[in-house]
Amino acid sequence: MDAIIRVNELTKSYGPNLAVDHISFDVKEGEIFGFLGPNAAGKTTTIRMMVGLTQPSSGTAWIAGRDISKEPVEVKKTIGLVPETSNLYGELTSLENLIYQAELYGVARKERKDRALQLLEEFGLKDHQEKPFQKLSRGLKRRLTIASALIHHPRILFLDEPTTGLDVMSARGLRKLILDSKKKGLTIFLTTHYIPEAESLCDRIAIIVKGEIRIIDTPENIKSHVKQMEVLEIGLDRIPDPLKNKLLSLDGIEKILIDENRIRFHTKNIDQVAPGIINLLKEQGARMETINTLSPSLEDAFVTLTGLDSDLMKIDKPVKMGGE
Amino acid sequence: MEEIRKAYFMAKKDMGAYYLKPPLISWGLMLPIVFVFAFYFRNPVGIKEVIPGLIGLTLLFSSTSMAAIVITFEKRIGALERLLLAPLEIRTILFGKALGSTVFGLVITLVITIFLIPIIGLSIHHPFSFSLTIILSGIAFSLLGILISVGVKEVFEAMTMSNFFRFPMIFLCGVFFPVSAMPYPLPVISYLLPLTYTVDGLKHCLLEEKGTIPLYLNLLILLGFIFLLFSLSLFIFKKRIRQEF
Numbered sequence: 158m159d160a161i162i163r164v165n166e167l168t169k170s171y172g173p174n175l176a177v178d179h180i181s182f183d184v185k186e187g188e189i190f191g192f193l194g195p196n197a198a199g200k201t202t203t204i205r206m207m208v209g210l211t212q213p214s215s216g217t218a219w220i221a222g223r224d225i226s227k228e229p230v231e232v233k234k235t236i237g238l239v240p241e242t243s244n245l246y247g248e249l250t251s252l253e254n255l256i257y258q259a260e261l262y263g264v265a266r267k268e269r270k271d272r273a274l275q276l277l278e279e280f281g282l283k284d285h286q287e288k289p290f291q292k293l294s295r296g297l298k299r300r301l302t303i304a305s306a307l308i309h310h311p312r313i314l315f316l317d318e319p320t321t322g323l324d325v326m327s328a329r330g331l332r333k334l335i336l337d338s339k340k341k342g343l344t345i346f347l348t349t350h351y352i353p354e355a356e357s358l359c360d361r362i363a364i365i366v367k368g369e370i371r372i373i374d375t376p377e378n379i380k381s382h383v384k385q386m387e388v389l390e391i392g393l394d395r396i397p398d399p400l401k402n403k404l405l406s407l408d409g410i411e412k413i414l415i416d417e418n419r420i421r422f423h424t425k426n427i428d429q430v431a432p433g434i435i436n437l438l439k440e441q442g443a444r445m446e447t448i449n450t451l452s453p454s455l456e457d458a459f460v461t462l463t464g465l466d467s468d469l470m471k472i473d474k475p476v477k478m479g480g481e
Numbered sequence: 482m483e484e485i486r487k488a489y490f491m492a493k494k495d496m497g498a499y500y501l502k503p504p505l506i507s508w509g510l511m512l513p514i515v516f517v518f519a520f521y522f523r524n525p526v527g528i529k530e531v532i533p534g535l536i537g538l539t540l541l542f543s544s545t546s547m548a549a550i551v552i553t554f555e556k557r558i559g560a561l562e563r564l565l566l567a568p569l570e571i572r573t574i575l576f577g578k579a580l581g582s583t584v585f586g587l588v589i590t591l592v593i594t595i596f597l598i599p600i601i602g603l604s605i606h607h608p609f610s611f612s613l614t615i616i617l618s619g620i621a622f623s624l625l626g627i628l629i630s631v632g633v634k635e636v637f638e639a640m641t642m643s644n645f646f647r648f649p650m651i652f653l654c655g656v657f658f659p660v661s662a663m664p665y666p667l668p669v670i671s672y673l674l675p676l677t678y679t680v681d682g683l684k685h686c687l688l689e690e691k692g693t694i695p696l697y698l699n700l701l702i703l704l705g706f707i708f709l710l711f712s713l714s715l716f717i718f719k720k721r722i723r724q725e726f
Binding site for chain 2: 208209210212230231233234238240242244245246247248249253257258260261262263
């Protein structure tokens, strides 16, 4: 497949701070390409440079065969962007918002209303078409914002943190809509800090930390980077405070991830380390409820590749006021 | 042509979403009506002399107010970003925004003019020149509002800056006192302000031969203001976008 997005040495600095540091990558037509990284990694800045909202300090982004800095209007005809904050017009109804977007994107007069109604139907918004945008729930606002980005049949859809701030059901529904859009041939570029979301949606993922891309590959290939690693997961009734440091002092443990009452140990030899771990837990008075061996997940790979604590990826940015 | 059509869609959206709301329309009408009654009760015979100025003021306040607020407000709520994302030239965005507030200003001004005709026996001697004067003035005043809005960040700043430009114009542009009767250097300042040419032009159209500058020159200078204000707005807006986005 040909590259529909080609980014070369793209850089953005704000004074002495380098937000995006000479990144290069290609996105193939028809794939879902994920930009995965913690908050402030440079994901949104990258997307904004690619769609022409922010001027790069250096480097180029070719979108659908055109240089965004030289032909921004032509590029914008081929793309749709869903920003992190749903920012349609609060006073306009769902239908009016879509028709207005159709007008701005040059959709033919006779097609505007039909296209808007079709999208309202596809996105489950038919019953809300006469409601002002400001009266919709956050999940419905998100859906309508995505629908509006698709009004002109773009070739590429950019989604910036599409499920941030949504409840579980809305987020699940939205992921299904993203996958449905891909089936229709759309190329999707999405940023996320949710590792499971990137794993379930994306054909390829770029992991970005502090403005630098650490790896670009399929989720399976990224996981294979930690294949030599074995994972032991133990569920406890409680986790005593000083436990993590004591466990790390045991020989053979590479990394420890703690998620609520579950501890995940990365090791090269489970048989060797398991007795020591179990003894230490007993000494600390923690009662084991479950014990499993697991294949390394994308989260494990992320932690190994970036050296970051995966808890960082669970922190949402504060939701902005306004459209939301 | 495509760009003009898109500017029209933007103006139509702004009219529906912001301008054609009853509170805004009544606010737009309130100020000139209060002015007219205040002068009418003070001097019913001499009110005709200030009518061109009052019509000019109505146009100035109604056109600049909304233009100054809308862009700042949309910047604030993130909606301006939608326009920057759409396949539109920056000049089209500014033109569309100016078009909406110009139409609002013209509608308010025409309502006030029609209201004044029976009350004070107003007559428009040169309807074509009158239309041309208020259309060019409306565009110039909207662009003044746009210029203010692209240079500030907050809605309250836009309001303050609008008044900074508008209030001196009430006294310096021949609305109540002829520019020629002002002491030096006030006339120099007067001739740097667009309302002076609106009021003078309207005096030609409404009072017959009462203007001091030839009508064609008033119209040419208003055109010059349109060009200048649009160019300045475009320059500052582009610079702001680079800084803020």
